[in-house]
Amino acid sequence: MEHLIELRDIYKIYQMGDTAVHALDGVSLTVDEGEFVAIVGQSGSGKSTAMNIIGCLDVPTSGTYHLGGVDVSTMDDDQQAEIRNKMLGFIFQQYNLIPKLNVLENVELPLLYAGLSASERRERAMASLQRVGLADKCKNLPSQLSGGQQQRVSIARALAGNPSVILADEPTGALDSRTGREVLSFLQKLNAEGDTVVLITHDNSIAVKAKRIVRLQDGRVIYDGDARDPQAVVQPEEDVGAELDGEVLDA
Ligand SMILES: Nc1ncnc2c1ncn2[C@@H]1O[C@H](COP(=O)(O)OP(=O)(O)OP(=O)(O)O)[C@@H](O)[C@H]1O
Ligand SMILES: [Mg+2]
Numbered sequence: 001m002e003h004l005i006e007l008r009d010i011y012k013i014y015q016m017g018d019t020a021v022h023a024l025d026g027v028s029l030t031v032d033e034g035e036f037v038a039i040v041g042q043s044g045s046g047k048s049t050a051m052n053i054i055g056c057l058d059v060p061t062s063g064t065y066h067l068g069g070v071d072v073s074t075m076d077d078d079q080q081a082e083i084r085n086k087m088l089g090f091i092f093q094q095y096n097l098i099p100k101l102n103v104l105e106n107v108e109l110p111l112l113y114a115g116l117s118a119s120e121r122r123e124r125a126m127a128s129l130q131r132v133g134l135a136d137k138c139k140n141l142p143s144q145l146s147g148g149q150q151q152r153v154s155i156a157r158a159l160a161g162n163p164s165v166i167l168a169d170e171p172t173g174a175l176d177s178r179t180g181r182e183v184l185s186f187l188q189k190l191n192a193e194g195d196t197v198v199l200i201t202h203d204n205s206i207a208v209k210a211k212r213i214v215r216l217q218d219g220r221v222i223y224d225g226d227a228r229d230p231q232a233v234v235q236p237e238e239d240v241g242a243e244l245d246g247e248v249l250d251a
Contacts, residue, residue: 002069004164004196005031005054010063010073012049012219023049024060025219031198033164036191038199038207038227041216047200048169050216054198055088055167056080068164085114089158091168095150097142097157103129104138107157114161128160129153132186148179155186159195166190169200184209204233 012024024046031037041047052058053065056072057080065073072083097106107125116124129135132152142150151171158166168187172180184206191197191211199210207213213232215223223232 003030003066004033004035004068005029005198006064006066007050007053008064008066010050010053010060010065012046012053012058013061022219024053027063027216027219027221029214029221029224031165031196033196034191034194036188036197036199036211037214038201038210038212039214039216040201040204040207043202045216046219047202047216049219051167051169051198051200054165055090056084085110085161087164089161089163089166091151091154091158091166091171093170093173095142095154095174097150097153099142101141102138103134103140103142103145103153106142106153107160110157110161124160124162125156128156131159131190132156146179147175148182151175151179151183152186155183155190159190164196166195166197167200168197170202171199172201172203172206180206204235208233 007027007029010024010027011022014021014023027050039047039050053060056067056075059075060073063073064071067083068087070083072080075083098109101109104125107128108121111121111124126135126138129138132155134149134152134156137145137149142153145153172183175183187197187199188209201207208227210227212225213223213227214221215232225232
């Protein structure tokens, strides 16, 4: 069977003077339609690098990446932009909404780049806002919404283009824990409705809400499996000490 996402032996190497930094050091990973995968790992483990490659924002130094059966690992910028528009919906930590545009216009914007007519854009954007429960706020400016609502607008924007994959990079990072949980249960709902979700987070309590966890360390996959397996949230050793310290302080 063809995988929706297939990374095969991906390396991303940055040359820094005399040293070569292996941001990704031989990553192989597949994601199928309908999955909800959390990519986790400590700071510097390669999460953003992986996200940029999966999101067709960057190309690997070596290895191949197939998205929807198409080899995207050697595409130029224009080809990447086209496939991004067609296949991917992005959700960022900082929402990236345009302050001067109202909610509806923000959601319509990517559809403009996709070349849809004005009426199609309106229809799709409204349907998308309905899905996130914000149709009644469509005339508001982003500044007239709460943080959680702004993140839901950015989710509506990601959904409007009918993407094959929703890529969320620390989507709860800027939210308080309650609003963060709301956004997360929202992603779970989308996944239950059939959407494929790839979530990047450094937070285990967020990651366990996914169905599957992929843990990176030093640019390598050190765990890939069921999110409910206790092994999924085992921290690399250097972290255990830090966590124990925290507990002692809390006590
Ligand atoms: N443009 C770059 N040039 C040189 N080194 C880089 C570059 N981008 C990333 N790196 C290095 O690659 C490694 C992985 O970085 P990456 O940003 O993917 O980590 P991360 O898991 O997203 O971390 P964080 O949780 O802090 O966001 C790090 O060692 C980083 O210093
Ligand atoms: Mg990062």
